[in-house]
Amino acid sequence: MKSDFRARNHPAYWAFIVHRASGVLLALFLPLHFWALGQALAGEAALESFLRWSDQPLVKFAETGLVLLLAAHLAGGARLLMLEFLAWRDWQKSLLAAAAAITLAAGLAFLLNIV
Amino acid sequence: MAASSTLAVSVWRGKESGRFQTFEVPRHESQTVLDVVTHIQRALDSTLSYRFSCRVGMCGSCAMNVNGRARWTCRTHVAEVAAGDRLEITPLANLPVIKDLVTDMTPFFDKWAKARGRFQGGRTRGHDFARVLPESRERRLADAAIECIGCGVCYSSCDVVTWNPDYLGPAALNRAWTLLNDVRDTDNRARLGAVAGDAGCHACHTHMNCTERCPMKLAPTASIAGLKRAAALAALKGELGDAVTK
Numbered sequence: 194m195k196s197d198f199r200a201r202n203h204p205a206y207w208a209f210i211v212h213r214a215s216g217v218l219l220a221l222f223l224p225l226h227f228w229a230l231g232q233a234l235a236g237e238a239a240l241e242s243f244l245r246w247s248d249q250p251l252v253k254f255a256e257t258g259l260v261l262l263l264a265a266h267l268a269g270g271a272r273l274l275m276l277e278f279l280a281w282r283d284w285q286k287s288l289l290a291a292a293a294a295i296t297l298a299a300g301l302a303f304l305l306n307i308v
Numbered sequence: 309m310a311a312s313s314t315l316a317v318s319v320w321r322g323k324e325s326g327r328f329q330t331f332e333v334p335r336h337e338s339q340t341v342l343d344v345v346t347h348i349q350r351a352l353d354s355t356l357s358y359r360f361s362c363r364v365g366m367c368g369s370c371a372m373n374v375n376g377r378a379r380w381t382c383r384t385h386v387a388e389v390a391a392g393d394r395l396e397i398t399p400l401a402n403l404p405v406i407k408d409l410v411t412d413m414t415p416f417f418d419k420w421a422k423a424r425g426r427f428q429g430g431r432t433r434g435h436d437f438a439r440v441l442p443e444s445r446e447r448r449l450a451d452a453a454i455e456c457i458g459c460g461v462c463y464s465s466c467d468v469v470t471w472n473p474d475y476l477g478p479a480a481l482n483r484a485w486t487l488l489n490d491v492r493d494t495d496n497r498a499r500l501g502a503v504a505g506d507a508g509c510h511a512c513h514t515h516m517n518c519t520e521r522c523p524m525k526l527a528p529t530a531s532i533a534g535l536k537r538a539a540a541l542a543a544l545k546g547e548l549g550d551a552v553t554k
Contacts (some may be wrong), residue, residue, distance in 0.1 A: 194324065196401040199376025200465055205516035273514055278537065281452075281530035285516070 204289050212269040215262040222259065257304045264299035267290035315390060317344055319356065320398040323405045328396070328447075341374050341381035341389065345397065345409065358409040365523065368459030372409050373398040378461040380523040416460050419476045423538075424502045425483035428495035438492045450489040453482050453531045455524050462518035462528050469492035474507035478518035478528035481509055485531035488538060500542055509535035 198227040215297040229247075246252070276285060315335050318328040331348050349356045360370035365383040372381050374389050375396050386395070403411035430454055431438065440447050462478035463469055469477050472501040476484075484503045487493050503509050508531045542548040 194320075194373075194398060194401045194405060195462070195470055196378075196465065196467075197376055199517070200373075200378065200401070200517065200521075201467070203516075203520045205514070205520060209513060209515050271383075276514065276529070277533040281527060281533065285529075304549075 197234075203231055206274070206284060208289055211265050212273070214235040215266040215269070219262050219266060254304075257300055260262070260303040261296060261300040265292075268295040268299075315344065315386065315393050316394045317348065317397065318403075318407070319345070319348065321356075321408055323407060326405075326408075328520055331335060335386065335393075339386045339398065341372070341379070341386060341395065342370050344386060344395065345372075345381065356409070357407045366457060368457035371400055371459040371464070371523075372463050373400060373464070378464040378482045380459055380461065383523065402466065402469045403460065412461075413460060415473075416463050416477070416479070417458075419480040420458075420483055422502060423476050423480040423484040423508075424495055424499040425480055425487065427487060427490065427493060429492050430494035431492070440491055444491075446489040446491050449534065450486050451463035453486045453489075453526055453528075456482055456486075456496055456526060457524060459523065461521050461523055465517040465521040467515055467517060468511055470511055472507060472511060475501060476508055478512075478532065481512075481535055482528040482531040484527065485534050488535070497542075497547065500539055500552050501548060503535050504525050504543075504548060509539060512536075 198266050229243055232243045247256075269292050275288060311490070313335055315333045318330045318331050319331060320326055321329045331352050333344050333347050333352075336343070342363065345356070345358050346360075351357065352475060358372070360382060361367040362369070365380055368380070370381045371378060373379075373396075374381065374384060375391060375394075377389075379389070379401055381397075389395070399405045399409045403413060403416060406412050431433060435454045435490045456479055458479060460479070462482075466475070466478055468475045481503055484499055487499060488496055493499075511534045512529070514529060514533075516529045519526070519530070522528065
């Protein structure tokens with residue numbers, strides 16, 4: 194028999210889901226990122242017009258999501274490295290809470306900066 | 309004492325394929341889930357199969373899934389887990405079901421052997437006692453992981469076991485880590501090789517289901533992390549080499 198969601202409903206598993214999902218979404222974003230950088234090869238005007246387009250409020254708002262993904266993946270990754278390479282302590286869940294706090298703080302800082 | 313005087317208990321009947329059968333069980337003060345299953349077997353349906361032995365959380369025989377989570381049923385009070393006076397009891401996940409709530413633990417213990425979970429000493433009875441200082445680092449690390457009762461709760465809760473049935477699982481790896489920190493053991497090179505393969509410690513995704521569910525409050529995740537570090541260090545030193553078993 195297999196376990197269902199009830200067996201997985203705990204903070205460390207949510208952290209795994211967030212880490213996996215943010216990793217996949219960031220990987221999907223990468224081609225767009227490289228394409229945007231590649232506009233510079235087509236000349237200053239092409240890059241400039243893309244950068245103007247990305248100044249729209251809706252695009253900026255979407256970028257907040259991107260910052261959240263990056264922060265979540267970075268903080269979650271740092272948590273995993275600490276967990277695996279430092280001596281084990283019983284504050285593993287505090288570490289998780291710290292990673293979540295860093296993620297939200299980074300997202301909020303970006304959002305407040307652009308508003 | 310609970311407000312309601314009966315409990316609706318859905319119990320898995322059959323093997324891998326089967327169905328739930330519901331029983332009405334009277335509630336009592338300080339009743340454990342094992343008490344509930346025992347009541348069903350003794351008073352309601354004697355064909356129900358389940359496994360238990362010590363009833364006091366020492367032997368690790370009575371683990372089952374209760375409301376979706378693996379637990380030792382003898383030390384789980386109904387009051388802690390009965391959501392709306394309902395209980396759902398199924399056999400442990402990730403193990404073949406023999407009948408009803410009884411699983412075949414063979415794959416679980418085979419993996420302990422595969423992880424070289426047996427102590428291998430280098431002394432004979434002619435030697436003096438080994439002197440292991442209680443406060444030494446190795447002794448403290450071994451102490452932290454040694455109280456495993458082999459109940460299979462971690463193994464049943466582990467998603468990596470579900471995804472890769474060859475994965476050694478938290479209990480076997482935890483055992484290997486205990487022995488790795490036993491300064492008397494002489495088999496550690498081979499043991500590290502046995503746990504560093506594709507289905508060994510590096511396959512762990514750090515979901516921490518094992519650490520979350522272990523009834524003895526052990527942290528197999530910590531033991532697996534220790535094995536990862538030890539294996540990486542041995543690989544850097546060129547000491548792992550041929551010892552790794554795929």
